[in-house]
Amino acid sequence: xxxxxxYCTVSDVKRETKSSDSELxxxxxxAINFACRWIDSYCGRDFWFHDYLAEGSTYLVPRNRVIGGMxxxxxxxxxxxxxxxxxxxxxxxxxxxxxxxxxxxxxxDDPIITVEESEFGVEPLKQFLRISGxxxxxxxxxxxxxxxxxTVPTAIRRSATLIAAAWSGxxxxxxxxxxxxxxxxxxxxxxxDAMKLLKPFKEVSMYAL
Numbered sequence: 118x119x120x121x122x123x124y125c126t127v128s129d130v131k132r133e134t135k136s137s138d139s140e141l142x143x144x145x146x147x148a149i150n151f152a153c154r155w156i157d158s159y160c161g162r163d164f165w166f167h168d169y170l171a172e173g174s175t176y177l178v179p180r181n182r183v184i185g186g187m188x189x190x191x192x193x194x195x196x197x198x199x200x201x202x203x204x205x206x207x208x209x210x211x212x213x214x215x216x217x218x219x220x221x222x223x224x225x226d227d228p229i230i231t232v233e234e235s236e237f238g239v240e241p242l243k244q245f246l247r248i249s250g251x252x253x254x255x256x257x258x259x260x261x262x263x264x265x266x267x268t269v270p271t272a273i274r275r276s277a278t279l280i281a282a283a284w285s286g287x288x289x290x291x292x293x294x295x296x297x298x299x300x301x302x303x304x305x306x307x308x309x310d311a312m313k314l315l316k317p318f319k320e321v322s323m324y325a326l
Contacts, residue, residue: 161320
């Protein structure tokens with residue numbers, strides 16, 4: 118098994134569990150993969166890179182993320198190469214639907230795209246906003262699939278580490294027994310610190326289209 122779109126590394130988890138035995142690497146990898154996908158599910162979004170640069174490839178922005186002249190994406194913008202407002206979901210992006218590039222603004226690493234002196238559509242939006250470009254967190258050059266993106270939020274990396282460490286079965290804590298002696302107990306619960314870190318990233322509503 119190998120890491121799949123991880124938000125933390127095996128070394129991160131080893132430091133957390135204080136157990137660097139190489140025989141546990143497979144256990145840590147499995148725990149990291151599960152932890153990262155759980156984070157995606159909990160947050161209603163992911164923290165990876167999204168490439169919509171190929172011809173005909175576009176991201177369909179959920180309607181609840183379009184408010185007047187503002188589109189708030191679930192990930193930061195890396196680049197924008199085109200925006201189209203379509204009447205039907207099945208419409209193919211074409212010049213007639215395209216928003217003039219001089220009319221919209223975006224900033225790299227910011228999730229918001231705005232149009233000046235206009236709107237993407239009448240509120241509530243009944244049309245379909247498609248965007249071409251690249252979004253999310255730029256991948257590691259040397260190991261794009263098995264290493265966390267260098268710009269992944271620190272809170273996401275830390276929460277992934279905490280959850281993976283707990284789910285690895287290698288975290289333990291001392292509890293006081295009835296006789297006053299210390300008893301080592303394994304703790305696989307999701308740490309409260311991880312939940313606190315994830316709270317700002319959780320999508321409150323993701324009504325699709």
